[in-house]
Amino acid sequence: MGYTKDQLLARLKELQIDFAQYEHPTVLTVEAQAKYVGDKGGGLTKNLFLKDKKSRLYIVSALADTKVDMKVLSQRLGLGKGGIRMAPEEALGEILQVPLGCVTPFALVNESARHVSLLLDKGFRTQEHCFFHPLSNDMSISLHANDLDKFLKSVGREATFVDLEANPPVGKDQPPDLAAFVPSGSTILSDPPEKTVPLQGHTENPVSAYKKSTATTVKTTKVPVAVKNVKDKLAVAAHQPSVFSDAGLLVEEILNRTSSLLLSEIKEDSIRQHGEHLGTVVADNIKKRLSSDLKSLAIMFKNTAYAQGFYAGTHHHPKPL
Amino acid sequence: MGEDMKGKDTNEEQEQVVNPWEVSAKDGGKIDYDKLIDKFGCQRLDHSLIDRVRRLTGRAPHVFLRRGVFFAHRDFNDILDAYERGEKFFLYTGRGPSSESLHLGHLIPFMFTRYLQEAFRVPLVIQLTDDEKCMWKNLSVEESKRLARENARDIIACGFDITRTFIFQDFEYVGGSFYNNMVKVEKCVTYNKVVGIFGFTGEDHIGKVSFPAVQAVPSFPSSFPHLFSGKDDLRCLIPCAIDQDPYFRMTRDVAPRIGYHKPSLIESTFFPALQGETGKMSASDPNSAIYVTDSAKEIKNKINKHAFSGGQDSEEKHRKYGANLEVDIPIKYLSFFLEDDDELEHIKKEYAAGRMLTGEVKKRLAEVLTDLVERHRLARSAVTDEMVDAFMAVRPLPNMFD
Numbered sequence: 094m095g096y097t098k099d100q101l102l103a104r105l106k107e108l109q110i111d112f113a114q115y116e117h118p119t120v121l122t123v124e125a126q127a128k129y130v131g132d133k134g135g136g137l138t139k140n141l142f143l144k145d146k147k148s149r150l151y152i153v154s155a156l157a158d159t160k161v162d163m164k165v166l167s168q169r170l171g172l173g174k175g176g177i178r179m180a181p182e183e184a185l186g187e188i189l190q191v192p193l194g195c196v197t198p199f200a201l202v203n204e205s206a207r208h209v210s211l212l213l214d215k216g217f218r219t220q221e222h223c224f225f226h227p228l229s230n231d232m233s234i235s236l237h238a239n240d241l242d243k244f245l246k247s248v249g250r251e252a253t254f255v256d257l258e259a260n261p262p263v264g265k266d267q268p269p270d271l272a273a274f275v276p277s278g279s280t281i282l283s284d285p286p287e288k289t290v291p292l293q294g295h296t297e298n299p300v301s302a303y304k305k306s307t308a309t310t311v312k313t314t315k316v317p318v319a320v321k322n323v324k325d326k327l328a329v330a331a332h333q334p335s336v337f338s339d340a341g342l343l344v345e346e347i348l349n350r351t352s353s354l355l356l357s358e359i360k361e362d363s364i365r366q367h368g369e370h371l372g373t374v375v376a377d378n379i380k381k382r383l384s385s386d387l388k389s390l391a392i393m394f395k396n397t398a399y400a401q402g403f404y405a406g407t408h409h410h411p412k413p414l
Numbered sequence: 415m416g417e418d419m420k421g422k423d424t425n426e427e428q429e430q431v432v433n434p435w436e437v438s439a440k441d442g443g444k445i446d447y448d449k450l451i452d453k454f455g456c457q458r459l460d461h462s463l464i465d466r467v468r469r470l471t472g473r474a475p476h477v478f479l480r481r482g483v484f485f486a487h488r489d490f491n492d493i494l495d496a497y498e499r500g501e502k503f504f505l506y507t508g509r510g511p512s513s514e515s516l517h518l519g520h521l522i523p524f525m526f527t528r529y530l531q532e533a534f535r536v537p538l539v540i541q542l543t544d545d546e547k548c549m550w551k552n553l554s555v556e557e558s559k560r561l562a563r564e565n566a567r568d569i570i571a572c573g574f575d576i577t578r579t580f581i582f583q584d585f586e587y588v589g590g591s592f593y594n595n596m597v598k599v600e601k602c603v604t605y606n607k608v609v610g611i612f613g614f615t616g617e618d619h620i621g622k623v624s625f626p627a628v629q630a631v632p633s634f635p636s637s638f639p640h641l642f643s644g645k646d647d648l649r650c651l652i653p654c655a656i657d658q659d660p661y662f663r664m665t666r667d668v669a670p671r672i673g674y675h676k677p678s679l680i681e682s683t684f685f686p687a688l689q690g691e692t693g694k695m696s697a698s699d700p701n702s703a704i705y706v707t708d709s710a711k712e713i714k715n716k717i718n719k720h721a722f723s724g725g726q727d728s729e730e731k732h733r734k735y736g737a738n739l740e741v742d743i744p745i746k747y748l749s750f751f752l753e754d755d756d757e758l759e760h761i762k763k764e765y766a767a768g769r770m771l772t773g774e775v776k777k778r779l780a781e782v783l784t785d786l787v788e789r790h791r792l793a794r795s796a797v798t799d800e801m802v803d804a805f806m807a808v809r810p811l812p813n814m815f816d
Contacts, residue, residue, distance in 0.1 A: 171514070264513075267551070268512075268513055268514060268553070268557065268561065272514075335796070337796040381753075381754070385753075385789065386789055388573065389573050389789050389792070389793050390792075390793075392573045392574075392575060393571075393573070393793050393796040393797075395575065395576070395577075396570070396574075396575070396576040396796070396801055396805075397796055397798075397801065399576045399577060399804060400576065400798065400800045400801035400803075400804040400805075401800065403800070403803075403804040403807065403809075404800045404803070404804070407807070
């Protein structure tokens with residue numbers, strides 16, 4: 094169950110965090126909130142709940158006046174232009190466990206939000222205090238940025254303050270400066286299944302089909318390649334057999350590729366063309382066309398075995414006799 | 415990276431410029447490689463050398479050798495002479511990890527080095543100059559270290575043998591014997607000399623000025639005591655793009671003075687941007703290159719939309735006059751990546767005669783590149799954190815010459 098407002102306030106008091114609280118009628122926008130606490134000094138905040146194309150989630154919490162350009166933000170995160178948009182309403186309830194209009198950094202107190210990335214406006218630090226909703230829109234609490242920091246640390250989060258208005262160039266030689274904010278680990282939002290790498294080729298269907306099945310197997314066990322900045326946890330738990338670690342799967346893959354190539358080469362035309370020499374022709378073609386692919390598989394198989402052995406060896410602490 | 419300095423040769427402004435931080439042709443034309451070889455003082459890799467490689471390795475020389483991609487060298491015969499006598503050597507190459515995504519141009523030295531490792535059965539050290547990028551690209555230390563490890567994954571995916579390969583990043587490895595050698599090198603190169611070679615100015619920070627030593631010392635076996643202890647005589651072969659030559663000219667100058675063999679070099683031409691030889695492969699324009707993360711669809715689109723064509727404007731004109739192979743980028747790319755010599759010859763002949771159309775050439779290129787990129791991606795998916803750690807661990811490689 095999500096934290097309630099009262100549980101949160103109690104928690105803040107426990108942590109001896111200084112804050113002021115203001116009750117008011119339910120508000121859904123910053124403008125409405127301003128009507129009630131706008132005259133109290135400090136900074137009003139706007140809080141965006143965003144999602145990228147891979148369904149990773151972000152809370153961007155900024156001073157109401159800070160200009161947040163979604164296109165720029167998307168690029169700075171390394172998601173390309175237009176890679177980020179508002180998260181769907183269901184996510185608010187499901188992940189942040191707060192009502193509509195109540196996005197707040199405090200939602201990170203909930204377990205369900207553990208994979209949500211948090212970006213805080215560095216402008217918070219210039220204010221005496223800033224206003225946030227304490228998990229409910231009928232109240233606003235104001236506290237200093239340092240105290241927000243303290244709270245976040247208490248729930249195991251880092252508070253990193255970012256210049257949200259900056260627009261640094263992003264390119265090959267200037268990596269996206271906010272790439273570290275892209276969450277690693279799985280998301281909880283259900284999502285359309287990730288597209289497998291389209292392995293269309295010039296060869297017949299059988300080859301593509303085999304390639305596809307391999308790619309799927311491999312993809313589900315290893316970290317997808319295109320995801321930037323994924324922190325690989327040493328996947329001791331996730332070791333599932335793959336074509337690179339299981340001899341049986343490797344041989345199957347080799348034989349599958351060879352047979353499809355064989356089948357695609359032995360056709361009426363080629364039989365007519367080469368007659369009794371078809372065997373030699375096909376054998377040569379197979380060697381020519383499969384050599385690079387199979388060598389690549391084999392060397393990675395070898396490297397995988399070595400890496401696993403190396404890991405086991407370096408983590409082995411023999412008990413003293 | 416470096417400022418717009420070309421060293422003392424200011425009267426060379428109209429000439430082509432080739433150094434580690436800038437590559438530009440004269441008058442926006444093509445790079446004149448013959449002139450470059452003359453100016454740098456290296457040698458052409460001729461057919462007799464390529465034949466020698468074929469004989470010594472017992473296999474067909476790599477497509478890059480056959481097509482003149484790796485076209486120049488320094489003392490490559492010394493390496494082959496020693497090899498023939500039964501003396502091995504080690505390979506040294508590297509990358510400045512300045513961005514996450516690698517494009518095909520980045521892969522070329524690694525693809526070639528992988529072939530050399532396989533064909534000659536020798537060990538390899540790979541240097542990731544995260545310190546260089548931290549300094550020149552003004553990245554944070556953490557970010558450059560992170561990029562180094564990310565790039566290591568793509569490098570490993572090129573197919574290096576973990577039992578013969580040591581990958582290291584400067585921020586982790588510099589120290590110990592490596593640093594001893596750095597100081598030895600630094601003592602032999604005056605400030606004026608590096609200014610002359612690399613064009614540093616009084617405004618450049620001190621990190622840049624002594625960085626060349628960091629890139630020089632992996633040429634010396636004593637920099638890797640865990641690998642080559644007792645083998646001070648081991649020779650080094652460095653495959654690299656020709657713009658790296660200045661670093662190694664300096665290294666070769668210093669080596670005999672500190673009692674080491676001069677490293678040999680084998681150098682490649684530049685990989686052209688999709689838009690043509692005169693175009694620059696630019697990070698801010700993802701359409702100027704094919705990235706290893708591009709999908710089959712993106713590859714096809716990039717080639718169709720952006721690859722500079724030497725074909726004629728209309729089909730009739732094309733069938734009449736044929737294509738200009740000199741400027742055609744798909745043909746250039748095929749000459750890098752299409753392994754089958756006969757097929758390439760056939761395509762060139764038909765295209766130049768106008769019997770084959772640009773669309774067909776581009777289609778074949780898309781197939782070849784997609785195969786390459788898919789193979790790379792599949793291999794990369796096998797690279798785990800454990801594997802990167804193992805490649806980068808300071809450990810002995812007992813089977814490195816087997």
